[in-house]
Amino acid sequence: MKRKTAIICDFDGTMTVKDIGDSILKHFKIANAQEIEKSYSLQTNFEKWMREKFKKLTAKPQEIEKYVLSIVQMRRGASDLIKFCKQNSIPFEIVSGGVDVYAEPILKKLKIKVKSFFGRARYSSDGYVLEYPFLDEKITLAQFKMNRVQSYHRKGMRVIFCGDGTSDLKAAKAADLVYATKKLLKLCKEKKIKCLPLVTFSSLQKSL
Numbered sequence: 001m002k003r004k005t006a007i008i009c010d011f012d013g014t015m016t017v018k019d020i021g022d023s024i025l026k027h028f029k030i031a032n033a034q035e036i037e038k039s040y041s042l043q044t045n046f047e048k049w050m051r052e053k054f055k056k057l058t059a060k061p062q063e064i065e066k067y068v069l070s071i072v073q074m075r076r077g078a079s080d081l082i083k084f085c086k087q088n089s090i091p092f093e094i095v096s097g098g099v100d101v102y103a104e105p106i107l108k109k110l111k112i113k114v115k116s117f118f119g120r121a122r123y124s125s126d127g128y129v130l131e132y133p134f135l136d137e138k139i140t141l142a143q144f145k146m147n148r149v150q151s152y153h154r155k156g157m158r159v160i161f162c163g164d165g166t167s168d169l170k171a172a173k174a175a176d177l178v179y180a181t182k183k184l185l186k187l188c189k190e191k192k193i194k195c196l197p198l199v200t201f202s203s204l205q206k207s208l
Contacts, residue, residue: 011096077201145171
């Protein structure tokens with residue numbers, strides 16, 4: 001009997017074509033391209049870096065929402081895949097180091113409702129306080145993503161993981177099938193992790 005499948009997907013740079021968090025930090029002059037590139041080192045605690053940067057961001061939530069909705073480009077086939085998963089009882093969840101202040105307006109506009117894990121931002125005139133309620137001192141973002149893969153394995157399910165960044169590497173190693181782009185695609189090739197290039201979500205849907 002064929003095993004049931006679950007899909008775990010990163011958000012920034014995976015479901016979206018560009019990294020929206022990075023775009024916000026550049027647009028509001030909180031971080032430059034060089035600083036952002038350094039944040040993707042395997043040695044960087046990404047969630048800690050995000051907390052530090054968003055603390056300096058004073059743009060109001062409405063300003064951020066207006067900006068992201070003007071620039072966001074979803075990867076082709078994302079909405080269709082989610083619809084397909086709902087129709088066929090295939091679990092689909094988003095696990096991301098991104099933040100609700102920009103992710104929720106995007107998902108709301110596209111009428112996408114799925115189980116998701118994002119950082120939570122609390123706004124004040126002094127900047128944003130970011131919390132990752134699903135993480136703690138022992139569990140990093142990379143570890144948590146891997147844990148989500150393993151949670152479906154414990155249910156006897158096959159897991160497809162989609163990602164683009166360094167924090168996706170552990171989950172990619174644990175998954176049964178990987179669709180990767182950008183830095184994750186390069187890392188998978190270097191570490192000989194079997195993966196398929198993620199260009200659109202249409203090929204993933206066809207495989208299901």
